[in-house]
Amino acid sequence: MIKVLIVDDDKLARKGIISLLHWEKHQMVVVGDVQNGKEALKFLNEQEADLIFVDIDMPEMDGITFMEQCSAKNSEIRFVVLTFYEEFSYAQAAIRLGCLEYIPKASLEFTDGDSLLDRIEKKFDERNQGFIRNKDGAGEEWEEIKEQWNSLYWIFDTIFYKNLMAFTKVWHPKMRILERQIVKCIGKADNLLGRSETDVPWFQSEDEMMDWVDQIRSEYRNSDKLAGNEFATILKAVKLIEQRYTEPLHATEVASEIGMSRSYFSVKFKKYTGSTFGDFIQNLRMQKAEELLLHTNLGIMEIAWKSGYEDVYYFNRVFREKFQCSPAEYRKREKEQE
Numbered sequence: 231m232i233k234v235l236i237v238d239d240d241k242l243a244r245k246g247i248i249s250l251l252h253w254e255k256h257q258m259v260v261v262g263d264v265q266n267g268k269e270a271l272k273f274l275n276e277q278e279a280d281l282i283f284v285d286i287d288m289p290e291m292d293g294i295t296f297m298e299q300c301s302a303k304n305s306e307i308r309f310v311v312l313t314f315y316e317e318f319s320y321a322q323a324a325i326r327l328g329c330l331e332y333i334p335k336a337s338l339e340f341t342d343g344d345s346l347l348d349r350i351e352k353k354f355d356e357r358n359q360g361f362i363r364n365k366d367g368a369g370e371e372w373e374e375i376k377e378q379w380n381s382l383y384w385i386f387d388t389i390f391y392k393n394l395m396a397f398t399k400v401w402h403p404k405m406r407i408l409e410r411q412i413v414k415c416i417g418k419a420d421n422l423l424g425r426s427e428t429d430v431p432w433f434q435s436e437d438e439m440m441d442w443v444d445q446i447r448s449e450y451r452n453s454d455k456l457a458g459n460e461f462a463t464i465l466k467a468v469k470l471i472e473q474r475y476t477e478p479l480h481a482t483e484v485a486s487e488i489g490m491s492r493s494y495f496s497v498k499f500k501k502y503t504g505s506t507f508g509d510f511i512q513n514l515r516m517q518k519a520e521e522l523l524l525h526t527n528l529g530i531m532e533i534a535w536k537s538g539y540e541d542v543y544y545f546n547r548v549f550r551e552k553f554q555c556s557p558a559e560y561r562k563r564e565k566e567q568e
Contacts, residue, residue, distance in 0.1 A: 235279035236263035267296025422461040
């Protein structure tokens with residue numbers, strides 16, 4: 231059974247929720263009800279709860295503060311937020327803290343209680359089961375995905391970002407787990423870029439969430455109002471490189487344009503992008519070469535030049551190291567597979 235705790239300063243509201251919903255039908259049992267966050271924390275020191283229905287606006291300790299402190303002690307506890315319509319501005323904080331569902335108090339008595347608990351039960355099970363795909367090593371894959379999102383390399387490196395998005399779609403957790411992870415990363419990036427906190431909508435699907443990530447990433451990269459810190463400065467350097475990578479371009483030149491010494495720039499570039507300056511440019515050039523091989527009939531020499539290589543022999547060598555075949559062989563192989 232899922233043990234439920236009700237936290238609301240309105241006694242009638244607590245009793246109404248308890249009596250209105252058919253808990254046992256959904257493998258749930260109400261183990262207690264208290265009037266604020268402080269009392270809830272005391273309750274949890276003595277008894278266990280798996281799922282907490284919590285009001286946002288309470289005296290002594292509000293719902294968000296309670297959720298933060300509760301999650302710090304036990305990250306496995308899940309929450310359902312009780313709210314008035316005007317309180318939806320708290321959505322972002324609640325998502326970060328693992329909120330499963332919002333229940334508007336004004337419409338609670340008109341809500342289909344069984345449908346509501348069905349949704350909550352399903353989301354609770356999904357959150358605890360963790361993964362859509364039951365594959366060996368799924369836990370390890372998710373840990374790697376989290377590490378890559380947390381690195382924020384995906385903001386700087388478009389190739390890294392595309393690979394991460396593809397990897398996430400293959401090895402991804404249930405949507406709300408993924409949502410919580412991405413929202414935390416967006417908050418981290420907002421802070422590093424000196425932006426106000428990004429408003430987070432309530433996503434209805436994974437595709438909707440990923441489209442939103444695309445949009446936010448574009449806003450980061452296209453903004454002219456970035457903080458003057460290292461993170462934002464390296465992002466400016468990346469944008470400069472992406473505009474000019476087919477030209478002869480050296481780290482000293484880029485460092486000078488963003489106001490850093492050559493050595494300091496190299497260290498910070500690797501820290502924030504995960505790549506050295508040379509590797510970053512080479513990856514961009516190889517991606518360009520691959521696109522031209524697949525989508526044009528240009529000769530190898532012209533492709534080398536358009537990809538930023540003046541020496542076609544050096545271009546061939548670099549390409550072979552990356553793709554384990556020559557540019558001509560690569561084009562032939564891919565055409566045959568179409």
